[in-house]
Amino acid sequence: MKLNHHAARKPGQNLALKLAALGIVSLAVTVEAQAQSADIKAAEPKVSSESYQTIYLTNMTQQNDANDLQTALRNVVPRARVYYVPSQSAFTIRADADDMQVAQKLVSDLDRSRKTYRLTYTIVETDGSGKRTGTQKFALIASPGSKTTMKQGSRVPLVTGTTGENSGSSSQVQYVDIGLSIEASLDGSSDGVRLRTKVEQSGIADEKSGVGIQDPVIHQSTLEATSTLTQGKPTVLGSLDVPGGARHQEIEVVAEVVK
Numbered sequence: 001m002k003l004n005h006h007a008a009r010k011p012g013q014n015l016a017l018k019l020a021a022l023g024i025v026s027l028a029v030t031v032e033a034q035a036q037s038a039d040i041k042a043a044e045p046k047v048s049s050e051s052y053q054t055i056y057l058t059n060m061t062q063q064n065d066a067n068d069l070q071t072a073l074r075n076v077v078p079r080a081r082v083y084y085v086p087s088q089s090a091f092t093i094r095a096d097a098d099d100m101q102v103a104q105k106l107v108s109d110l111d112r113s114r115k116t117y118r119l120t121y122t123i124v125e126t127d128g129s130g131k132r133t134g135t136q137k138f139a140l141i142a143s144p145g146s147k148t149t150m151k152q153g154s155r156v157p158l159v160t161g162t163t164g165e166n167s168g169s170s171s172q173v174q175y176v177d178i179g180l181s182i183e184a185s186l187d188g189s190s191d192g193v194r195l196r197t198k199v200e201q202s203g204i205a206d207e208k209s210g211v212g213i214q215d216p217v218i219h220q221s222t223l224e225a226t227s228t229l230t231q232g233k234p235t236v237l238g239s240l241d242v243p244g245g246a247r248h249q250e251i252e253v254v255a256e257v258v259k
Contacts, residue, residue, distance in 0.1 A: 153179010
């Protein structure tokens, strides 16, 4: 009688071996499925969280103001893409939700309506003895960030040269403004409104120039001042001498809100 060297396995051991084999196969399938899922996710394009918006300006009309606002947007929200469209007076912005909210608030804070002021200049003229001889008033409308110019007087021709010879020659003429000129620029200020102004008086003197017989001598006086104005309160800017005489002028200005 021969002995069987392979002892017979018990039913429980066979079941355990089968379960282990199934577990290995299942694990392999799971790992392969996960790898395939990761590959699919990697291949899928990422969904952008950015949005696009056009913001139209309602109060800013100057190119310099729009440039300043564009610089502010690019500094405050550097990750956003900001473009200014001058023909539409609008900004196109592409950014995520947080940056878009900041950009909208910044535009809203800076694109505000500006006050318009009436600047009334009063020029009191006195003679050599200090006696008042006349008063003139001039009114200008100005807004912060812009410059307003007023001129009153004449344009005097000056011969600057000639071209050609004898009967075929012609004179080259240049015109010079003579009279009163006022320039006013306003800026916002915590105390009121800051005025930068230039008042210029010019006139033709009685004497003639030694350069040419027809060339006049022009007298000129200029007052430049920077002042902080309080609405409705007169502010003395300074005084100047009237060209070609002993007269003297004192200049003051009053700022009033128009709208």
